[in-house]
Amino acid sequence: MNAADSDEQLVRKAQADDERAFGELVHRYESKVYSLALKMLRNPEDAEDVLQDTFLRAYRGIKSFQGHSTFSTWIYRITANSALMRLRKKQLPMVSIDDADERETPINIADWSPSPVEQLLSQETQVAMNEAIEALPAEFRQVFVLRDIEELSNAEVADILDLSVAAVKSRLHRARLKVRNRLAAYFSEPKPRRAMGANS
Amino acid sequence: MMTCKEVLDSLSAYLDEDLKQEVREEMHKHIGVCTDCRAEFDTLTMTVKLYRHYEKTEMPASCHDRLVKVLELEKLRPKSGKTSGTGA
Numbered sequence: 001m002n003a004a005d006s007d008e009q010l011v012r013k014a015q016a017d018d019e020r021a022f023g024e025l026v027h028r029y030e031s032k033v034y035s036l037a038l039k040m041l042r043n044p045e046d047a048e049d050v051l052q053d054t055f056l057r058a059y060r061g062i063k064s065f066q067g068h069s070t071f072s073t074w075i076y077r078i079t080a081n082s083a084l085m086r087l088r089k090k091q092l093p094m095v096s097i098d099d100a101d102e103r104e105t106p107i108n109i110a111d112w113s114p115s116p117v118e119q120l121l122s123q124e125t126q127v128a129m130n131e132a133i134e135a136l137p138a139e140f141r142q143v144f145v146l147r148d149i150e151e152l153s154n155a156e157v158a159d160i161l162d163l164s165v166a167a168v169k170s171r172l173h174r175a176r177l178k179v180r181n182r183l184a185a186y187f188s189e190p191k192p193r194r195a196m197g198a199n200s
Numbered sequence: 201m202m203t204c205k206e207v208l209d210s211l212s213a214y215l216d217e218d219l220k221q222e223v224r225e226e227m228h229k230h231i232g233v234c235t236d237c238r239a240e241f242d243t244l245t246m247t248v249k250l251y252r253h254y255e256k257t258e259m260p261a262s263c264h265d266r267l268v269k270v271l272e273l274e275k276l277r278p279k280s281g282k283t284s285g286t287g288a
Binding site: 019126149 | 247250252253259266267
C-alpha cells in the first residue's frame with residue numbers, strides 16, 4: 001500500500017483484504033464524511049454516528065463495490081443515505097417536498113444584498129444560516145448541502161442521490177428560495193444588529 | 201420580454217450559468233427594469249455567496265480515534281459472508 005495510490009488502486013487492494021489500503025481510504029475521506037454529515041444533521045453526536053455507520057458499511061461492502069461510480073461518489077452516497085435516515089426519524093411531522101411555499105411572482109423583498117459578504121457573515125448570521133438549513137425538508141437539505149456548501153456539480157449530486165439532473169436542479173432552486181426567504185426575514189428584522197454594521 | 205414568473209423560475213439556472221446566452225440577455229433586460237425581480241435576483245445571489253463562505257468544520261481527533269476502534273472491532277467479528285447491499 002502506498003499513500004500515492006489512487007482511490008481505485010486502494011479499493012482493489014482493500015478488496016483483496018489489504019487492511020492498510022482501507023485505512024488509507026478512511027484517512028482520505030473521514031473528514032469529508034464527517035463534514036457532510038455535520039452540515040446535514042447540525043449535531044456533532046449524530047455526525048459521528050453517521051461517520052462510523054458510513055465506514056462500517058463501506059468496510060462490509062467494499063468487496064461488492066464494482067466501480068461503476070468513483071469511490072468518492074460511493075462513500076458520499078452512503079453518508080447521504082445514512083444522514084437522511086436520521087433526519088427522517090427526527091423530522092416529525094414529515095414535510096412533503098411538494099409543499100410549495102415559493103412565490104411565483106416577486107414581492108417587495110428587502111434587498112440586503114449590497115452589504116459585503118464579510119460584513120454579513122457575523123456569528124449571529126451564521127446562526128441564522130444554520131437555522132435556515134435546519135428548516136429545510138430532508139430531501140432539499142441533502143441537495144442544498146452537497147451543491148451549495150460542498151460545491152459538487154449537479155451531475156455529481158445526481159449520481160450520489162440517485163436522482164436525475166433535472167430533479168437536482170429543481171430541488172436546488174426550491175431549496176435556495178426557502179433558505180433565501182428565511183435569511184430575508186432575518187435581515188429585515190427591525191431590531192439593530194451588529195451584523196449590519198452597527199459599529200460603523 | 202420574459203415575465204416575472206419566468207425570471208424567478210430561471211434564477212438558479214442563471215446563477216449556475218446553465219442558461220442559453222439569449223435567455224441570459226432577456227433576464228438582464230427584465231432585471232434592469234423590474235426592481236422586484238432585481239431584489240429577488242440580488243438576494244438569491246447573495247444567499248449562494250454566503251453559503252460558499254460557510255463555516256469550515258474540523259473533525260475532532262477523538263472522532264478519528266473512536267472510528268478506528270469501531271473498525272478494529274468490526275475486523276474481529278466473524279465474517280457472515282453477506283454484504284451490506286451498498287455495492288455500486
